[in-house]
Amino acid sequence: MTRKIIHVDMDAFYASVELRENPSLLGKPVVVAWDSGRSVICAASYEARKYGLRSAMSVAKARILCPQAIYVPPNFDLYRSVSRQVRSVFERYTNMIEPLSLDEAYLDVTVNFKNLPSATAVANAIRADILSLTGLTASAGVAPNKFLAKIASDWRKPNGLFVISPAKVQDFLAPLPLQKIPGVGKVTLAKFHQLGMFTVSDLLRFSDSELVFHFGKFGHRLYQLARGVDERPVESNQVAQQISTETTFDEDISFAQIEMPLMTLCTKLWGQLLKKNKFGCTVTLKLKTNSFRIITRSKTFSVPLHSQTHLVQAGLSLLERVDEDIKDNQFRLAGIGVSHFPEEHQAGQQLSLL
Missing domain, CATH: 3.30.70.270 (Reverse transcriptase/Diguanylate cyclase domain)
Incomplete structure (x- = not known):
């Protein structure tokens, strides 16, 4: 049916x-x-x-x-x-x-x-x-x-x-602009344009394997979406595990250059948390080196983070916990996420970083 x-x-x-x-x-x-x-x-x-x-x-x-x-x-x-x-x-x-x-x-x-x-x-x-x-x-x-x-x-x-x-x-x-597809951001859109793709009809020219080659796992989903296929059911008991955001840099950057994009990511993430009305206790930093090594650092607080300032402070404190030998690498990606969401009645408590 x-x-x-x-x-x-x-x-x-x-x-x-x-x-x-x-x-x-x-x-x-x-x-x-x-x-x-x-x-x-x-x-x-x-x-x-x-x-x-x-x-x-x-x-x-x-x-x-x-x-x-x-x-x-x-x-x-x-x-x-x-x-x-x-x-x-x-x-x-x-x-x-x-x-x-x-x-x-x-x-x-x-x-x-x-x-x-x-x-x-x-x-x-x-x-x-x-x-x-x-x-x-x-x-x-x-x-x-x-x-x-x-x-x-x-x-x-x-x-x-x-x-x-x-x-x-x-x-x-067929005539739908590719930026209308959920999950397509600026980086993916730029890649579409480089490949000569601007509307969903352009996606139909590419095979499943070609899209996977260019876009990884997302390529298979693009192949299906271009054909109007989405088998995901409505999940009435879905629980959010983590809300996160990340960015892949146009060029690899040094560790010393990560702080500013990380603060931008915190601003974006805070907007998502407000939108979803979700405030979690655990903050996770994710970095990927130019050799594709993934580094994560996490910290869990006793009560949820309830301000953007606290999220930024938590993200920067996790950055300080990265080992010195790792800092010598160049980095291609940074991300920040929040998880461990308590019940709603706990979400109004204020966080102390002391």
């Missing part, structure tokens, strides 16, 4: 909640973030996005792009409460729910509790129920798998619905 998958994505969730709570901010460029140059944006209203502001961007950069932006400190207790309301709506229709963060989730509605005739009807009903219960809008994508549903949910934002039927999959995919 062909699956019927919905990806529901709340529109500018944190910012929309704040606008709901304070209607005087409607129509203004609102940023949810601590008003500090060292903070990162948790969310930006659509008015703020017109100036290029976006989640995980540093507040320092945001101030340059939009000096008139209004900063509202995040209220995660409130966002969690609204997220539970949204979840309660999902549960009216299915128990196959895979949350990705407070504001988005996959739903498998191949069979739905209300016996609605189509996934499109379910998606419309869910969006209407969310609006009625919370006063907030949600966008949704409907498709035969998770890959396509996630792309579709972004197609008509905000407050939109886009459906990719099984018969229309290839027509939809």
